[in-house]
Amino acid sequence: MSDTAGGRDWQSHPPYLFADYRSTALRAPTRPLIPIKHCLSEMTGPVYGHEAVAPLDADLTRNARRNGEPLGERIIVTGRVLDEEGRPVRDTLIEVWQANAAGRYVHLTDRHDAPLDPNFLGAGRCVTDEKGRYRFYTIKPGAYPWANHANAWRPLHIHFSLLGPSIAARLVTQMYFPGDPLLAYDPIYLGAPEGARERLVSRFDLAMTEPDFALGYVFDMVLRGRGETPFESRV
Ligand SMILES: [Fe+2]
Numbered sequence: 001m002s003d004t005a006g007g008r009d010w011q012s013h014p015p016y017l018f019a020d021y022r023s024t025a026l027r028a029p030t031r032p033l034i035p036i037k038h039c040l041s042e043m044t045g046p047v048y049g050h051e052a053v054a055p056l057d058a059d060l061t062r063n064a065r066r067n068g069e070p071l072g073e074r075i076i077v078t079g080r081v082l083d084e085e086g087r088p089v090r091d092t093l094i095e096v097w098q099a100n101a102a103g104r105y106v107h108l109t110d111r112h113d114a115p116l117d118p119n120f121l122g123a124g125r126c127v128t129d130e131k132g133r134y135r136f137y138t139i140k141p142g143a144y145p146w147a148n149h150a151n152a153w154r155p156l157h158i159h160f161s162l163l164g165p166s167i168a169a170r171l172v173t174q175m176y177f178p179g180d181p182l183l184a185y186d187p188i189y190l191g192a193p194e195g196a197r198e199r200l201v202s203r204f205d206l207a208m209t210e211p212d213f214a215l216g217y218v219f220d221m222v223l224r225g226r227g228e229t230p231f232e233s234r235v
Contacts, residue, residue, distance in 0.1 A: 009228065010193070011193055011195075011196065012192075012193065012196040012228045012229075012230050013192070013193075013196075013230050013231055013232075014188075014191035014192045014193070014230060014232065015028075015191065016028035016029055018187060018191040020148075020149075020187035020190065021148065021187040021188055021191050022148050023148075024191075038166075038168050042166060042167060042168040043166050043168065044166065045166065045167055047163065047165065047166055047167050048163060050091060050093050050127050053093070053125055053126060053127050057124055057125045057126060058124055058125065058126035058134075058135060058136050058137065059124070059136070059137040059138075060096075060120065060121070060122065060123070060124040060138035060139065061074055061120075061137050061139060062137070063121065063123075063124060064119060064120060064121035064123075065119045066118050066119055067118065067119065068119055069119060070101070070119040070120035070139050071100075071101050071102075071117050071120070071139070072100065072101025072102075072120075072140055072142075073101065073139065073140040073215070074137065074138075074139060074213060074214035074215075075137075075139065075140050075214055075215050075216070075217060076136070076137055076138075076208055076209070076210065076214050076215070076216040076217065077096075077135070077136045077138060077158065077175070077202070077217050078133065078135040078136070078216065078217075079134060079218050079220040079221065080128070080131065080132040080133050080134070080220045080221075081094070081128050081132045081134070081162065081220075081221050081223065082220060082222045082223070083222070083223050083225075084222070084223070084224040084225025084227075084228070086222075087132075088128070088130070088131045089128060089132050089164070089223060090128050090129060090131070090132055091127055091165070092127065092128040092132070092134075092162050092163065092164055093127055093162070093163040094125060094126055094127070094128065094134045094161070094162055094163075095123070095124070095125040095160070095161040095163070096123070096124050096125070096136060096138070096158050096159060096160055096161075097123045097158075097159045098122045098123075098138065098141040098157070098158040098159060099141045099142055099144055100115075100117045100120045100122055100141065100142065101117070101120075101139050101140060101141065101142050102114040102117070102142050103142030103144035103145075104116055104117075104142070104144065105122060105144075106120075106122055106123075110144075112144050114142070114144065117139075120139060122141075124138065137214065138158070140156065140177070140215075141156050141157065141158060142156065143155060143156055143182055149187075152185075153185070153186075154182070154186060155176055155177070155180040155182035155186050155189060156176065156177045156180055157174045157175060157176050157177075158174065159172070159173075159174055160172065160173050160174065160175055160219075160221070162223075171221075171223070171229075171231045172231060172232045173200065173221065173229055173230060173231045173232060174188070174189075174200060175200060175201075175202050175219045176189060176201045176202065177201070177202060177217065178201055178202065178203060178204055192230035196228075196230050197230060199222075199227065199228075199229050199230065200229070202217040202218060202219040203217065203219070204216070204217055204218075205217065205218045
């Protein structure tokens with residue numbers, strides 16, 4: 001397979017099949033992909049209404065409150081969406097989802113024996129501004145076990161989806177936290193090529209913290225080029 005087979009830069013993105021990440025064996029294509037040219041409908045058709053996004057949607061510490069504050073360490077996650085020239089990409093709908101501080105998702109199939117938090121849903125969204133910036137308030141997610149292999153634990157992570165101007169322009173990735181010892185054992189993180197996977201790790205930035213309130217982490221996402229972010233979905 002060439003470095004750009006299927007129009008994808010395999011120096012940056014994880015392969016469809018990565019033996020240590022077991023479920024990729026079930027979903028990886030077994031034959032070469034057939035490129036299908038995007039039609040006008042995919043390029044210009046209806047996309048999620050960016051105007052429906054409200055400021056509270058970007059605050060996961062408040063957007064699902066019922067009777068109090070969510071438990072855990074409050075953090076700010078912020079950064080920019082950039083193109084290959086480092087130019088900001090505005091009006092990108094960013095959606096995030098994550099486990100709560102105990103490592104539990106609000107999802108029917110999550111059977112991890114850890115408590116749900118009645119004040120934390122773990123989902124949020126916002127739209128990048130004219131400088132490509134986004135900003136979320138949330139709770140630092142906990143690690144959780146998964147059935148990939150014996151004693152498998154996911155490192156702390158937040159899932160990201162980016163939606164551009166058309167329904168065909170969706171990218172999905174995960175953001176990690178610096179210094180997490182579980183990164184060295186995680187086949188999803190290790191599935192991204194060496195030299196690229198480090199771009200998935202956010203950077204702690206004291207300047208981004210809010211004194212007496214929340215710590216700040218910076219995670220920029222680059223859509224293409226030498227510094228592109230590894231994406232799980234096709235570019
Ligand atoms: Fe996850």
